[in-house]
Amino acid sequence: MPQKYTSSVCTGVLAIAFSLLLVDLSEAASPGLNYVRPRGGQRGTEVSLTFIGARLSDAVEILSYKKGFEFKEIKGNPKNANVCTAIVKIAPDCALGEHTFQVRTKSGVSDYKTFWVGQFPEVAEKEPNSKFETPQAIELNHTVTGVIQNEDVDYFVVNAKKGQRISAEIEGVRLATTLLDPYVAILDEKRFELKAEDDLPLLRNDTAVSVVAPADGKYTILVRDSSYRGNGAAFYRLHVGTYPRPTAVYPAGGQLGTKQKVTFKGNTVNNLVQEFQLPNKPDDDFRLFASDAGGSAPSGNVFRLFPHGNSFEKEPNNEFKQASVATLPNAFNGIIEKAGDIDYFKFQGKKNQTLEIECYSRRIRSPLDPVMALYNAKFQRLAANDDSRGPDSYFRYKFPADGEYYLSITDHLARGGEDFIYRVEMLPVTASLDLGIPRNARYSQERQRIVVARGNRFAAVISVARKNFGGEIVLDPSNIPKGIKMIAEPMAANLTTMPVVFEAAADAPVEGELIALKGRHADPKQKIEGVFKNRADLVRVRNNQLLWLKDVAQIPVAVVEELPFKLDIVEPKVPLTRSGSMQLKVVVTRKEGFDKPITLQFPFRPPGVGASSRVTIPKGKNEAFYPLNANGNAQIKKWKVFVIGSADVGGAAWVSSQLASLEVADSFVDLKLARSAVEQGKETEILCTVSMKNPFEGDAKIKLVGLPPKVTTTDISFNKESKEVVFKVKTDPASPQGRHKSLFCQVEIPMNGETVVHTTGRTELRIDKPAPPKKNEPPKPKPVAKKAQPKKEAPPKRLTRLEKLRLEAQKRLESGSK
Template identity: 40%
Template sequence: MSKILNLFVALGCLAAAPGIEAASPRLDHLQPQGGQRGTEVAVTLIGGRVGQDPQQILFYDPGIELKSIERIDDNQAKATLAIAADCQPGIHGLRVRTATGLTNLRTFHVGTLPEISEVEPNGDFAAPQSIAIGSTVNGVITNEDVDYFVIEAQEGDRLSVEVEGLRLGRTFFDPAIAILDEERFEVAASDDSPLMQQDAFCSVVAPKSGKYIVEMRETSYRGDDASTYRLHIGKFPRPAVAFPGGGKPGQEIELKLLGDPLGEKLAKVKLPDVPPLDFRFAAEDEFGAAATGLPLRMIDAANVIEAEPNQELDNATRGELPAAFCGVIEQAGALDRFRFAAKKGEVWDVNLVAREIRSPLDAIVRLRKASGEELAGSDDNAGRPDSYIRFTVPEDGEYVCDVVDHLQQGGPTYAYRLEITKPRPAVDIVLEERSQFEATEVVVPQGGRAAVMVTANRAEFGGELNVGFGALPAGLSQETVVLAGDYNRLPVLLRATPEAPLAGQLTTITAELTDKSQPLLNRFRQQTWLVRGSNNVNVWSHYANQGAVAVAQPLPFSIKIVEPKAPLVQSGSKDLRVVAEKKDGFDGRIAVRMLYDPPGLSSHQGIGIEPGQTEAVIPLTTNPQAWARDWRIIVIAEADVNGTVRTASEFATLKIAPQYLAMAYPTAATEQGKAIDYAIGITQTTPFNGAAKVELVGLPPGVTTTPQEITKDSTEVKFPLQVAADARVGHHKQLYCVITIMENDEPVIHTIGTGELRIDAPLPPPQTAQEGLPATGESS
């Protein structure tokens, strides 16, 4: 459960006076970026407007408590954090809430060692910074910078060095570390690692007593002021993988810790009853605790540990499905096999997990009949190096799975879990990004509204869904729509009462079938893009299974939709009218846009209610495939009030309907200077009252006509075309009609096409005699 810590300032629940509102605080970074568990840490929060009335920090993980928070200046605040002695080491996401909003997510990093700072100059191997073994160094690598630190160790000591660089989420920073002896011989070195990805660790047994120098740099000798690091140097255990890599929720399991230089160790861990998004086990012994935990998976299937030898079909390790078959490819070229029984028609998901538990194994899985006949195989899965097979059992019998490394490599840390489970009805839920690469936070102004879009993708089931937020701060309510069985997006509208306290909360989003016919596995996940590479490739992100919601000070404006009284038809257009109410003292521009466009509809994105105005219209157009049904729509309004603020309209209903009529266009031909009647056949499907105006559009230069009228009984409309003597010659294939039907005093505009008009140049007049010759009967 996430821990949410409220800290209100004296006037935190009061509305801001007109003219002093602030908005959209940001958090660029924290200084320092981490602290030792079991201590209190003073942290400076740095970012635009983060110092304007800071009130609360929302922590995504338990173990950190906010003791105090206060303003330094508009763009800085000071917070005192108390880190519990049993706080999980590693990454902790957080957001700051001010009186006017929520910041973006940043990370705070919890360590296990006393914290110190890098002291320059320390870029000379001969003059390194002296530190005590058992320290976390906070430093920065600038361009072509190398930092050196010297420690004392005894022969036989375990010497562990680990760096957090890219994982701090500030910039594309690829650290490299090395442990050197006094003669500058390399004892150990690391750039990337399966456990740390682009960060690194070394863990060795000191070969002799004496001084050791730790080298810290960027792998290509690049760097800048944002290339900060946390370098953990101590005698702590540093296993690379925990085997068997997981278990059932709520189960106590015994782990074999692989890869530590002092050898394998055993540890017991009680898994949570409710699996979190990222659960890690941090190894500890009498010399300390690892700075980064080992990831563990939780599924409702028993572990089946491989029994060697198991490389042949007839000695494959047996298990009963569902199961997690667990093993290690300990030697290069090794093959592990597992055998199980299955019945015809059963469907099983065969999921090989290795990189997800930070194993170096790049596995290939092959599925066979017991006779050895291969049925399916998998190398990578959706661009990831782990493997997946959906297996429909062809007949009753026994089957065998092979596990090998893609490059025929192996080693003591090449662990894996081959999880074979039945598909489960599940829904993957995403809080859609408001701006690309920005995780959406929900801020609701007192007495106002906010709206967001949610995507709910169904897996292994269909049907209508009820989707919505869980617990919300006091004074907030929500309204949603039923998510149709053939669609995966829906708007959620949140309202705050004028008296709602200023507060923030982390919550989740859930979905259930409207008929409650079966339970669904809900998988809500929000990605925060922290570091992106070339072409915006994801390099490092934070993932959370909760979203942030807050109540903020009221805004100086509100908006509403003038609900359409007539439908918008396929291949049609409509102006959506939006009205603003501006409070005294505010007359800024209010940008308005649709929260979302239903399939087949396009809305103009550049509309605003200008200063001195209170209304605007958003042009809407549809294509022929627009989904015909009633849509619940919302308009979002944004303005600059010392930063961007936003609110939402109430729901309105927009009906998208099929066209009321169809038209059959002829292919007509005429000559320059010759008028023609262009008759278009009409088939009507939806009766309408009164006369409809029909305009023929797309005529070539030199051709004119006049609008016509039709009624619900018309079967044809005829346009008299006036064709000038210099009308453009050629085939003109872009003729179409714009039909305006009035319904409930609103236009229902159809655009229906297309027709063709050919214009030819007239033939020359016939000649009666050959030019230059005398007529018949004349003498020469």
């Protein structure tokens, strides 16, 4: 269960700012969190913490995603609103490694950031220690907390006996305060380098070294950035001790709920065998910690929890005839132990069985870059893959017949070693579901939490990732805290996002908690469900390379004090039609004295519906119109939508409208426009054939849009009985010559006191220069008044487009022009 603790006392610390930390400070009313100092602590002790970020002066609670922490004396600083402090008591049995905290204030919830728990007493780095000759003396089995400045090198010296292990593991980039790519080496008294490492696959961009002391004496640990960079935020935690620091565990997975013997390998750990009781439930963050008489490793080895048992390779198995026999549904486990090694497994496949075949190596922090291939009994290759899962391999395969099959694994560059561990899991295709919130800003946690003001609303677009299934999705409201109501309709089977509004009662408790937000298939018989997951990009470098991230599977939901404004959508009485547009009216209810502008957004857009990115309700005004449009293929349905808005309330505060109805309908009429041509300064007609799709009452209007300059016409009224209408088009001698292809019609249909607007029909108007007069043609006589002719009973026949073109060609021939 997540933990939360409240207090009301305050102190303060100076904040540090730096450029490489990934933090979002765009939300002003909600707090921002850059990082926590110190970056870690020893379990079983009390530590004074400083939370550094923005708008933290009213902090009331620290949210922790795991057990093992008790917070007290949570305080803001009246002189610095960007920091708060707390005392944390770390339980003696608190899990080692990375933990996640968030700060809840009276106005919101911060980003989540990490904190590390270690096992050793801690000692601070002390300068001067930048030379081999003047190292800082420390004891074994201690953690050094330090910082690497630009071109800085830190030296530490320990005493060790012959045969004693000396291990040093560093947390640098994993602390996620800036880019620190650590380099660590162990030197003897003659400055001879016994072991050095930069990036260790087990620890990604961090590293660890381990040696066995060849003689009694002093040994020096060197710490620096691999490129001699650094800054005031390049913090590190260096664990120096006698503990085992294996680089691999074999096998790298086991069956849920069983006892599993494993062998730790690498980095002076020579086949250390231990047995562990595995949990009954899956856990993506599960780790095994190696331990012996020298202590326990500071961080664990990745270990997969699997529904089935294990099959193991047996050397030699470097060719088909020597293939190790394996049994499904067990996982296949092996080690590419030397350069050029290829491991083959032989197993029985069943006809028409479809399996997802996953090779885990980099994902279990092995240096192996696997290439995996499947063969039939005749050794013919059926499928293969290199990098479908990043560097790892994956493919899905349907077995065509019962029989014997082979699987091979090797390294892409033909490398090998004792820690080149791999694990292949083959499982039937199963359905799974993940929930999330699409990012509202790049690399940011903006609005990735639910913060609702009393008597108000907040909304989010919830995304769904369906795997191997389809159908509607519904959200489970059972975990929503007291005083908050979640409003959401089922997500349509063809969508991956849905609008969700959270509404807080006027008397809802002002508090917050971390919850598991769950979703499931709308049909309970399917038994498909999933939870909300979020990912924070904690350290990015050039070219957007992500060096460290943190995934969580809970979302903070909090109620804050009342805000001075509330938003509502005035639900339209007419539909938004295909190829149509609409001005959606949004009104604000302001408290007396609050007149700040409010910025609106329209986050959820039904398929085929577009909207402006932002609209502002001006200062002192109480309404705005949000432009919407629908393309010709917009999905016809009555949708639920919302508008979310922010205003400066001592910083940006967010509220949403209700979940309002918006109907998307088919267009009411189709118009077919005939092409036309005219000489400059003359008139022409454009015939418009009317095809009624959705009859309406009363008269409507058609506008001809897109006419070139100095070309005019008048709007035309029509009704449901109309079959065709004609636009009388007038040109000017200065009207631009050429083919004008952007003409179309805009239809305006009054309905329920509002207007349906959509476009339809396209055509071309060609404007020509007048034909020159014929050669030697006498001037035309002045017109003589003629006697009035009786009106003809029938109007002249309207020429077709083809007839007009023929007539124009005839005139050009007569005038001698081409």
